[in-house]
Each structure stands twice: as C-alpha cells, then as structure tokens.
Amino acid sequence: MRNVVGLVLGGGKGTRLFPLTAQRSKPAVPLAAKYRIIDIPIANCINSDINRVYLLTQFNSVSLHRHIRQTYNFDGFHGGFVEILAAQQTTEGANWYQGTADAVRKNLRYLQQPDIDYVLILSGDQLYRMDYREMLKTHQETGADVTIGALPVSREAARGFGIMRLDDSGQVRGFLEKPQTDKEIEMVRTEPSWIDERGIESKGRDCLASMGIYLFKRDVLLDLLSNNDYEDFGKEVFPMSIRTHQVQVHLFDGYWEDIGTIKSFFECNLDLAKAEPPFEFYRPDAPIYTRPRFLPASKLSGVQIDTTLIADGCLIDEGTKISNSVIGLRCRIGKNVTIKNSIIMGADYFESELASEKNQQDGVPHIGIGDNCVIENAIIDKNCRIGNNVTLTPGGETNADITNPELYVRDGILVTPKGVTIPDGWKNA
Template identity: 60%
Template structure:
C-alpha cells in the first residue's frame, strides 16, 4: 500500500444538493452531526494503509480546504499527507476541470513521481467502509491494468447506475450506463450462482453496479489520459479500458450510499439513528476520522429523546422532545422545542460568541422556545425564533419554496444562516 497514491474527486457544482452546496462543496457538507463527507474516503484510505492522498477541488472549496488543513496532519516520519489540488491555470492548461478524467489529467505531474505504482480514484461524496488492501489484492491476483469496485443491486436500482458485465473469472467485458429496457437488462444480468460462489447472497440482486471506485496501474492511467482527451471516467475512460486493457471486477457487498441528492443525504443521516444502523460509526478497527474540536459535553436538562444522536457542545433545555433526529455540534434548543425526523447541523460557534448575535432581528442563534420542526434539514448557524412551525402542509409539492426555505424530495431545507422571526409558520 506504500506504493499507492489516492486521488479523491471533490465533485462538480453539486446542484442536486442545493441549498446545502450553495456556499460549500459536496465533500464539505456536514455528516452525522460532527463529520463531513470528505472524512469518509480519507478515513477509508488511512485504515487501509494509504498515506498519500490528494483531494481535487474546484467549486466552493474554501471550507473544505480549511477542514482538511485542521484535520489531517501526519507525523514527519510516515511520509503521509492529505493535500489539496485545486483547479488552476498552468502553462499546459488554462481552463477548469471539464470532468473527472480531465481533473486527473491536469494533475498527472503529482502521480508521475517515483515510488508510485498504483493510483486509487475515489469520490468525495459517498458513505461506505472498504478495505482497499483487499481491492489491491484482487488487482494483483488478476494481473489487471484496471480494477473497479462493484456492488450487487436489484432491478429497480439499475436505472441509476452504470451496470457491469463480466465473465466467470471477474474480468469485465462490458458496461452499460443506466439501462432501462428489458433488452438492455438482459445483456448485463449476473448469474446468481456466480454471486453465491463469491460468498454473496444475491437476494434478488442480479446486477452489479459500478461504485465509481477505481484502481489503476499508474503507467496505464498516464497512458490512457495522455493519449486521449476524454473527460469522464465512467462514461469514456472506463468503457475504452475494457476494449484495450485487462479490467477486473472487485466485488463489494457492504453498505454503500451515494450522497448525491437531498433525499439520499437526509435518509443516510437518519439511518444512523437506528438501533442497528446499516452503517456503524463505532467500528474500533476502522474509525471515521475528523477534526478534533475540544468541545464540552452536551448539557441536557429534562428532555425526552428517542432514537436520536446528539453531538458535542449542545444545550438542550427542559421539556424538549427529540425523536428520530440527528442534532449537530453546538446546537441550542429552547424549552418545549419539538424536533421529529430531522437533521440539525448545529453551529460553527457558541451563542456567546460575538459572531452569533449579528442578525438585525435580534433572534439568538439556535431554535427558540416552543418551535416545532418536522422532516427537515436545518443547516448551520440558523437563528429561529420562538413558536415557529416548520412542517410540510398537506398537498405541498415535493419541490418548492416558501420564504427563505426550500423543499427538495419532500424534505424542508433551512439554508445556512437563515433567520426566522417569532411565530413564523411554513
């Protein structure tokens, strides 16, 4: 693993995650109360023994840069690093990244250094836990030029993925982007008996989807990118590689979620509150790393809390009811507040900080007394007054707006720094 370098793609504009990505990149979106999405791929790399990590960024990257700088500092003896490679003008290229493959092409100088034999390419907006050592073993055993991670999926999921066709040895022979017709599906259907031989219970999952996780021989990647002008790995580089190179499948059968939409983000967060969550944050051997903040314990006084997660530094007053929700760092909930089926991201600073009292309405940071919030995502640093009701009324469309609030996928989103006066109702 010492000869592996990892490139984590910071993603594009993230329009499907708006307004959460209005002033931050997708990998910088908060996750599980105290993490950010970028912490997932970086933690997977560290747990797998990969110590040389580059994060390629382009849009709204200031908060992401700050988080990485404050979170990941290796000792001088390991030779490890997590560094930002931002889009920039050079003598070779004057424009921004035009796609995933183009982003890597513009940074080839960093993977052409001595001691790099393999290049791992990851997305910065997925939730999963994977040992990349196992993927490298698959790659080496097969003598592959490229290895791609695949996940078994059901028929109803295929229209959202690139589906892989492969032979009995796992060598990839074809790739079909988002098949929809029965004729297309027939071409890429996997024999359940083959999955059983791999130790995977198909459970009706007869297709293998690309997870967008690639492992290249370094020289193969350099050649593929320097001899073509392809912009995208999934749509162009990968299909071409199948025709000209040995591309191997690495099967994965754990939890994996692409956090690409408001609905997916909302569900992935609330799934963590389950008694037996599909993705566990407390695996001692493979922890999720993040920025150390040195916050005090949360203070909870006479609240009723069920099936929820509460992050550090919170202040929860008497008679508060929290059910099936996630409460982020430094959140302040006044008396008789009700939070149901919601994700609160918390705040960047305590209410006593001078930056928390700057709104002209004089509404203090946090959730005011008597406020009710149901099925919502509340971004950071909001100032919500007393007796506010934020609840989707019957018949409201799944995508719409009301005042400063927006609705996406049937979920109310309260943007960062929103101020709502006393008595405001959705």
C-alpha cells in the same frame, strides 16, 4: 501499500444537494452530527495503510480546505499527507476542471513519481467502509490493468446504476448506464451462482453495479488520459478501458450509499440514528476520523429523546421532545420544542452573551432554535436563527422555493440554507 496513491474527486458543483451546497462543496457537507462527507474516503485510505492522498477540489472549496488542513496532519517520519489539488492556471492550461477525468489529467505530474505503481480513484460523496488492501489483492492476483468496485444489486435497483457485464473470470466485457428495460438488463446480468461462488450471497441479485471506485496501474492511467480529451471517468474513460485493457471487478457487499441528493442525504442520516444503524462510525479496527474539537459535553435538562444522534456542545432546554433526528455541533434548542425526522446541523461557533443580548434588543433571534417550535421532515443548515413559535414542515409540498425567508422544499423535505433567520411565529402555511 506504500506504492499506492489515493486520488479523491471532490470538485463537483453538487447541484442536486442544493441548497446545502450553496456555500460549500459537496464533500464538505456535515454528516452524522459531527463528520463531513469527505472524512469517509480519507478514513478508508488511512485504515487501508494508504497514507498519500490527493484531493481534487474546485467549487466552493474554502470550508473543505479548512477542514482538511485542521484534521489530517501526519507525522514527519512516514511521508504521509492529504494534499489539496485545487483547480489552477498553469503553463499547460488556464481552464477549470471540465470533468472528473479532466481533473486527473491536469494533475498527472503528481502521479509520475518513481515510487508510485497504483492509483486509487475515489468519489468524495459516498458512505461505506472498504479495505482497499483487498481490492489491491484482487488487482494483483488477476493481473488486471484496472479494477473496479462492484456491488450486487437487484433488477429494480439496477435502473439507477451503471451495470457491468462480465465473463467467467470476472473480467468486464461490457457496460450499460442505467438500463431501463428487461431486455437491456438481460444483456448485462450476472448469474447469481457466479456471485455465490465468490463468497458473497447473491440473495437473488443478478446485476453488478459500478461503485465508482477504480484502481489503476499508474502507467495504464497515464496512457488512458494522455491520448484523448475525455472528461468523465464513468461515462468515457471506464468504457474505453474495457475495450483496450483488462478490467476486473472487485466484489463488495457491505453498506454503500451514494449521497448525491437531498433525499438520499436525509434518509442516510436518519438511518444512522437508528438503534441498529446500517453503518457504524466507530470500529476499533477501522474508525472514521474527523477534526478534533475542544467542545464541552452536551447539556440536556428535562427533555425526551428517542432514536437520535447528538453531537458535542449542545444546550437543550426542558420540555423539548426529539425523535428520529440528528443534532449537530453547538445546537442551542429552546423550551418545549418538538423535533421529528429532522437534521439540525448546529453552528460553527458559540454566540457571545454580548452579541446575543444585542440581537435580542434588535429583535433578532439567537443562533439556534427558539421556544415552542415544531420542526418535522426538515434539514436546518448551520448558523440558522429560528425564533419562538415557529413551525417548519414541508407543508404538503414536494418541491418548492419559498421566499422571505429563503427556504426550499426538495423531495418532500424542507431545507433551510446556511445562516437563514426565521422570525417569531413564522409557519409554512
């Protein structure tokens, strides 16, 4: 894999994940109590022996850059790196990235090294575990110019994906974005028997969805991006490559989730807290890496906890009940608190005793959750100050913007932006 370079696309605005992306980029959003979304594609690269990774960034990227800098430091003997390619003015152009393809085009010079033969393009907002060595094997055995990850899905699920039409050899012959009618699906369906013959149980699934994972021959990628001004890979470059080059599919049937909306983010995190989660973060052969932190063990006293992930450095007082939830780093949770079906992201730092005493004198809650609070179907972002006797639920709303304090309801989930203060006794009436 020494001649393969990973290219992670992490520069989008992440508007569908707002307000979690109000102060950070989407790949920097915390995941599963102690990770960040960006850790997934980078860990997959490391576990696949790809140790040269470029990360393309643009919007709200400070925390993402800090995380990369503090987490991924390779030894000096193997030439590995995770390098950030932020949008910048150059002699060739002064514009920001106009899309995924435009972002890669503006950084082609980093791919023109003599020891690079293949470029693996990845999304920075997906949760899955894949061995890219298997994808390269498919790519080489079929003699492909481009290979794309393909996930078998049902007809119902196909309406939310880009679906590919193949010939018997697995070469992509057509592509349709989010087919809605049965007639459209019939145009791009794949015989379940074809999927079964390749070692994956189709289980009635007859559509192959694009996972947004592309492996290019380096020179083919240079050619595709140098002769046009296309801005998006999925909508423009990939359909064009089907017409002009040999594009093959690499079948994948493990857990895969696109964390693009508040609802998908919420459901994905709570699924990870289950007794038998669909995705395990630790496997001896392929762990997910993240920033090492020097935090004490969490301290729990007289609490009831069920189906919950709890990160390091938490302090949870007596009488508190937590179920089906995710509790992030440095969470401070008071007495007799009830938390159900919620994500509490925690804090970036421990508040000093002096600062906490001063805040109490000023009537400002400490960072964390006060006594006698009820939190249900909610996402509490980092560094929030929640007073005593507060009730945080969607309140029957599906989508709403709340002022004083600033809160949002998205897809029936209450979301507090980072650093919000909620006074004693507040309820979402």
